[in-house]
Amino acid sequence: MSAIFSKKFDTTLRLAAAGVVLVLATGGGIAAYLLHPNQVDTGYTPTQPVEYSHKLHAGNLGMDCYYCHTTVEKSSFAAVPTTETCMNCHHRVKEKSPKLQMVRESYSTGQPIPWVKVHRLPDYVYFNHQAHVTSGVSCVSCHGRVDQMVEVKQVEPLTMAWCLDCHRNPAPKVRPAEFVTKLDWSPEGDPVELGLKIVQAKGIQPPTHCSGCHR
Numbered sequence: 001m002s003a004i005f006s007k008k009f010d011t012t013l014r015l016a017a018a019g020v021v022l023v024l025a026t027g028g029g030i031a032a033y034l035l036h037p038n039q040v041d042t043g044y045t046p047t048q049p050v051e052y053s054h055k056l057h058a059g060n061l062g063m064d065c066y067y068c069h070t071t072v073e074k075s076s077f078a079a080v081p082t083t084e085t086c087m088n089c090h091h092r093v094k095e096k097s098p099k100l101q102m103v104r105e106s107y108s109t110g111q112p113i114p115w116v117k118v119h120r121l122p123d124y125v126y127f128n129h130q131a132h133v134t135s136g137v138s139c140v141s142c143h144g145r146v147d148q149m150v151e152v153k154q155v156e157p158l159t160m161a162w163c164l165d166c167h168r169n170p171a172p173k174v175r176p177a178e179f180v181t182k183l184d185w186s187p188e189g190d191p192v193e194l195g196l197k198i199v200q201a202k203g204i205q206p207p208t209h210c211s212g213c214h215r
């Protein structure tokens, strides 16, 4: 095992095995455990420190995702914007709003706003935004219609089976990369046919072997 997985993953496997034994020992519940791995947090909607709305900014105002999530195309991590990005507008838009009090405070003190992370994979899983976004997998495939959400909510299970479902047959979810942040985009013709063309042209082949995602 240790040849394939890092020590940390090895530990996690042992913990998972221990969990199964515990569930068995406490009588039944094994099926429930298998059906509900800890990543199935669909619906998770934490309360954020500032009432920031994607529906208003990305939906109504039509701001592009890349304006704020600047690293998503270039790195594994998508990152939330810094307070400076908000203040580009809010030093003159609604500059006295009580809803922006914490934003102004953060700007003057330099203390980042403590946003609560919504989507989280276990540490033993390798994930990379750039690889997906540059291949033409839209934010909408994994995060849903964020441009219609007042509060961001997890809509996909982010389980291993869910990742593999797409990795085994990515064509229906691949589009020209310039439309990745257009969440309501749909092609004129058959999306699968277009996806297949892009998959072939770019040689897209998502990993399905264990070490692709567990490095």
Ligand code: HEC
Pocket (backbone or CB within 6 Å): 048, 052, 054, 057, 058, 063, 064, 065, 066, 067, 068, 069, 080, 081, 115, 116, 117, 118, 119, 120, 139, 140, 143, 146, 147, 151, 152, 181, 183
């Ligand atoms: C004006 C800046 C801004 C724009 C534009 C923007 N976002 Fe965000 N985004 C944020 C902030 C701030 C947060 C953290 C607070 C929250 O979760 O609401 C965030 C959080 C998120 C999260 C949750 C991250 C986590 O914690 O797991 C996702 C997913 C996301 N944005 C996707 C998008 C998508 C898709 C678009 C384009 C349709 C977009 N965002 C446009 C500022 C922005």
Ligand code: HEC
Pocket (backbone or CB within 6 Å): 050, 051, 052, 053, 056, 057, 061, 063, 068, 081, 085, 086, 087, 088, 089, 090, 093, 094, 097, 098, 099, 100, 103
């Ligand atoms: C491109 C300009 C722009 C950027 C950048 C921007 N906003 Fe806004 N924001 C607006 C506009 C315009 C409104 C709506 C004002 C109105 O209702 O008339 C608004 C409204 C708001 C409101 C509601 C204020 C109220 O009193 O109703 C909050 C909260 C807010 N933004 C937070 C943020 C945060 C946090 C960021 C950074 C992650 C951000 N905004 C980035 C333009 C922007």
Ligand code: HEC
Pocket (backbone or CB within 6 Å): 065, 066, 069, 072, 076, 077, 078, 079, 080, 119, 120, 121, 122, 127, 129, 132, 133, 137, 138, 139, 140, 141, 142, 143, 158, 180, 181
């Ligand atoms: C193939 C699925 C997938 C696509 C496509 C995708 N994301 Fe994510 N996103 C995830 C996962 C999974 C996480 C949690 C990552 C973690 O915990 O390591 C995440 C996390 C985030 C976060 C929180 C910061 C971070 O990197 O953990 C933001 C912000 C975000 N995504 C925005 C976006 C935006 C904007 C787009 C489109 C430009 C996008 N994502 C496309 C799956 C995806």
Ligand code: HEC
Pocket (backbone or CB within 6 Å): 121, 125, 126, 127, 128, 131, 132, 135, 137, 141, 142, 158, 159, 162, 163, 164, 166, 167, 170, 173, 174, 203, 204, 205, 206, 207, 212, 213
């Ligand atoms: C909607 C489709 C889709 C989903 C869902 C998806 N992927 Fe992918 N994944 C892709 C595509 C397309 C590629 C690009 C393959 C290529 O370019 O050859 C990719 C590539 C990757 C790579 C290779 C990146 C590199 O740098 O080598 C990893 C690792 C990966 N995905 C992990 C994940 C994980 C983990 C999840 C689930 C949390 C996930 N993916 C969910 C479509 C998807």
Ligand code: HEC
Pocket (backbone or CB within 6 Å): 013, 016, 037, 038, 039, 121, 122, 125, 158, 159, 160, 161, 163, 164, 167, 207, 208, 209, 210, 211, 212, 213, 214
């Ligand atoms: C496309 C990405 C991907 C590939 C390929 C992949 N995994 Fe995973 N794996 C994940 C994700 C995401 C999780 C965490 C979510 C979950 O528990 O379903 C995970 C979790 C696990 C867990 C922990 C399960 C638990 O309940 O705690 C084990 C064990 C595991 N993987 C083994 C494997 C093995 C063995 C292979 C090769 C046959 C493999 N994985 C291939 C993405 C992947």
